[in-house]
Amino acid sequence: xxxxxxxxxxxxxxxxxxxxxxxxxxxxxxxxxxxxxxxxxxxxxxxxxxxxxxxxxxxxxxxxxxxxxxxxxxxxxxxxxxxxxxxxxxxxxxxxxxxxxxxxxxxxxxxxxxxxxxxxxxxxxxxxxxxxxxxxxxxxxxxxxxxxxxxxxxxxxxxxx
Amino acid sequence: xxxxxxxxxxxxxxxxxxxxxxxxxxxxxxxxxxxxxxxxxxxxxxxxxxxxxxxxxxxxxxxxxxxxxxxxxxxxxxxxxxxxxxxxxxxxxxxxxxxxxxxxxxxxxxxxxxxxxxxxxxxxxxxxxxxxxxxxxxxxxxxxxxxxxxxxxxxxxxxxxxxxxxxxxxxxxxxxxxxxxxxxxxxxxxxxxxxxxxxxxxxxxxxxxxxxxxxxxxxxxxxxxxxxxxxxxxxxxxxxxxxxxxxxxxxxxxxxxxxxxxxxxxxxxxxxxxxxxxxxxxxxxxxxxxxxxxxxxxxxxxxxxxxxxxxxxxxxxxxxxxxxxxxxxxx
Numbered sequence: 098x099x100x101x102x103x104x105x106x107x108x109x110x111x112x113x114x115x116x117x118x119x120x121x122x123x124x125x126x127x128x129x130x131x132x133x134x135x136x137x138x139x140x141x142x143x144x145x146x147x148x149x150x151x152x153x154x155x156x157x158x159x160x161x162x163x164x165x166x167x168x169x170x171x172x173x174x175x176x177x178x179x180x181x182x183x184x185x186x187x188x189x190x191x192x193x194x195x196x197x198x199x200x201x202x203x204x205x206x207x208x209x210x211x212x213x214x215x216x217x218x219x220x221x222x223x224x225x226x227x228x229x230x231x232x233x234x235x236x237x238x239x240x241x242x243x244x245x246x247x248x249x250x251x252x253x254x255x256x257x258x
Numbered sequence: 259x260x261x262x263x264x265x266x267x268x269x270x271x272x273x274x275x276x277x278x279x280x281x282x283x284x285x286x287x288x289x290x291x292x293x294x295x296x297x298x299x300x301x302x303x304x305x306x307x308x309x310x311x312x313x314x315x316x317x318x319x320x321x322x323x324x325x326x327x328x329x330x331x332x333x334x335x336x337x338x339x340x341x342x343x344x345x346x347x348x349x350x351x352x353x354x355x356x357x358x359x360x361x362x363x364x365x366x367x368x369x370x371x372x373x374x375x376x377x378x379x380x381x382x383x384x385x386x387x388x389x390x391x392x393x394x395x396x397x398x399x400x401x402x403x404x405x406x407x408x409x410x411x412x413x414x415x416x417x418x419x420x421x422x423x424x425x426x427x428x429x430x431x432x433x434x435x436x437x438x439x440x441x442x443x444x445x446x447x448x449x450x451x452x453x454x455x456x457x458x459x460x461x462x463x464x465x466x467x468x469x470x471x472x473x474x475x476x477x478x479x480x481x482x483x484x485x486x487x488x489x490x491x492x493x494x495x496x497x498x499x500x501x502x503x504x505x506x507x508x509x510x511x512x513x514x515x516x517x518x519x520x521x522x523x524x525x526x527x528x529x530x531x532x533x534x535x536x537x538x539x540x541x542x543x544x545x546x547x548x549x550x551x552x553x554x555x556x557x558x559x560x561x562x563x564x565x566x567x568x569x570x571x572x573x574x575x576x577x578x579x580x581x582x583x584x585x586x587x588x589x
Contacts, residue, residue, distance in 0.1 A: 117314060117318045118318075120315065120318030120391050121318050121321050121390075122390045122391060152279050152280060152283050153283070156283050156286070156287070164303065164304055164307055164311055165311060165315075167304060169294050169295055170290050170294040170303065171286075171287040171288065171289075171291040171294060172287075174283075175283075175284055175287035175291070178283045179280075179284065182280045217291070221291075221295060224442055224463045225463075
């Protein structure tokens, strides 16, 4: 029972940590390289424990991220919902991909997320972002294997389901 | 627990993510976005959720604050001494200038009193610190550690030691968000110091720059010209440095010249900023004067109703100061 509670705590903790990481600024030159942390963490949990991640959770995390960054309420909720839906839909396949294929899939998901964001911004009358804006999914995908292995390792060490 | 469900889950479709639910959530998100875009609800929700939001800002600001502290802790003595020396010299120079200015300022106030205007050179400012938080979305925002409880109001100008930085856009109880002058949705009425030409400086899309897209072709603008706030619009007080013109070229339309300028303020590096408390006095055109006709008892009887209507001040001529300095707004 307490192990289960520790598991939930760890799960929620990683998501809050991802939201905080999203807000941490990087020095100017590194700024475009910052990955979209909530998406990466949600992807990890969607692949690892299906019964904890649902569209509703993605929506709530997205709303929290919107509240924090203060752009438009619902923007990140929409993006994360779409992302988690795709991830859950192909979950059984993604889980058994070798790591490099999984990384490519994550790259595709993150790029799709950027396209979605671009569409939303354009509809809201925003301006076209600079080319360096597209670097973030690449960095996110490059980090994916390490993030996945690190989180998996931490989880097995703590023996959390 | 997860293993048990794996057997039942088909290979190509998850079971907990129905398409119907996806559509429902997407529709909900879109409705939220449209409502928020139209009504600006988000900031009211944020204001109520501030007890949760603000600690996370402080938490996220910790790494950059830590880096700052570390850089002070590990800075070598020589550099600190050198910096201290430079600051001393700056202070000395500034004080000397101030002393020389004091007499002029006093003369100025006396003359102003004679002219019966309310313009004062005093600044009522409040020092605020920048919290290192990345607000996503193209980064034209700063977060400050002062909010409604410290008397910050939306629309207050924000400056640093070198010039105008931006204006307060949204206020939370103990933090506030500043829209920078380099935001593409920001417009700032400026005057070119050398020629006195008034124009408008917009933020630019590629960041870190100002564009002045509508300068008349015949106007005299050169690289190196200094831009000051003109005080038109009533939001920024006149006379603050804004930037320096870097290049001038004919605009794509061929009807105007377009200048690019670098902001005078340290947009990227400001840690401490000043919030101006006195909103600028309106500097629009003077209120329309009631035409002074002959005294009422001298006016011919037949004209009386007509004279009464012309004596009303024209309400249609609103002073320019009512126009906000922002055009549009960030979505």
